Amino acid sequence: MPGRLLVGALALGALCASALLPALAADPATGAPPGLDLSAPGVAWFGFVPPKAPDYTIAHAFNDYTSPPSGLGPVTDDPAHPFANNEVAREMRITSTYRVADLDNAEGRNLMPWVRDALRRQNALALAGRNGESREARCWETGVPAFHLNPGPMYVIQTAKEVVLLLAGRVRHIWLDVPHSAAPKPSWYGESVGHYDGDTLVVDTIGFNDRTFVDSYRTPHTDKLHVVERFRLIDDGKTLEVAFTVEDPGAFYQPWSGTRNRHRVANPNNRMREPDVCSEVSEDYFNLGLEPAPTAEKPDF
């Protein structure tokens, strides 16, 4: 069968050539640079992968930002009232707690008075066992950077025109290689524009509404919030690092930054499930003063 062998050799040659080409340039279908393909079939990016043995440090990162090695970071827990998330509680066999923000460290002092007052009120509620759940847990849109806090799988769609982030039923669009609009309509996730800087996706977001919190301590912000995120792969592509800087001249004296890494989990048959519908399971059964989940009093059509 020499003819068949020839066809095979040609096809294999073409296959090899096509396999080599993407190493040289962005994939035309996804626009992704070779070192930042986040949307390969079956790939999901998990914010938390349970450790094989109980590990406090890993468990503590369950649904929190990581502070930068130096410089101002995100608000953290008050050492007098250490925060134990559900994962820490489960692994360490202790009781979970609500978050109480540290207002006396450098990050706490970086908050403008109205922000400190808001957190002081929230701390008092949390210490009284009231309203202790995060905005996300109450089914609200999270804004940015709080979008990244969910420990579940994030799926990414990359096209030449945009990057779409899908996480726990929330969706963000990042418009590539375009400038910001002159006056973006205020929205939950703002207006995100991005570009690839080598193998890093740099995303600049403005145009937020002032109805979200920047973290799970319920730190508020104004509509002047400006977030820059840098997405890149580290650890031989096994980890997606999301490093971000937050500035808001109406809420924070200085910009602050943090990271939130996600782990690559690949299974060729893995596809995004339909997200659980939060508003179905968000009753305040135990009368804990929880914020109601959003429901439409007046359907829009």
Added chain:
Amino acid sequence: MKFFRVGGAGWAVVLFLSAHGAAAAPDIAGTYWATSYSAKIDVVGGGEPPLTDAGKAAYAINRAGLADGSMVDRARRLCVPDGVPRVLATPYPFEVFQVPTGQVTLLYEMNHQVRVIVMDKPLAKLDSLMGDPWYNGHSVGRWDGDTLVVESAGYNETTFLDASGLPHSAALSTLERIRKVGDRLEDIVTIHDPQMYAGDWQARFLYEARADVRIEDYACNDTHRDLSQVSGVRTR
């Protein structure tokens, strides 16, 4: 099936073709927006959906409950997903993605519903899908010429087929034929639910390609985009 008979070299060709499948498939990616809306689904060929006696009884209960407020339209009040075919009637724009390879993704602005259509895989058996029901069903797709054929089942029982409360059972399955017609996208859906309908019936939805529209954030109880250009929408 024909590929099962080819030898090693044939497999290389198949691999080569599948590696370039995204480029070979018809291009239906883009943002679309309907120009009209109807609370009551329009049956292809006119007339009413062929409700069985059980279907008639369920429809009467739904309509009475929605009218007197004893039944909550969960899609509009709690912002849960609409289900198929109700989501096809959305007066908000939606976006179609054909990357990554092996799936087509429909992303709706309304309630940021997402449908992932897994390409070239068989649909699991109804019994197993019914154990994991989704609002918008589990979907697989394949190309038939210029048409994306989407088979879905494993639907959550709690949705209506349209805003008037048209019922379905958990055994509902749908078949959609989606294609570009000029600058428009057409979705013809066939409803198969022997418990509620005496025969299969179809509805047809048309959407304009809108490269000028960006999908916006949507949060329950928020003020959303202006729908005044979509005829039939009665904003409240």
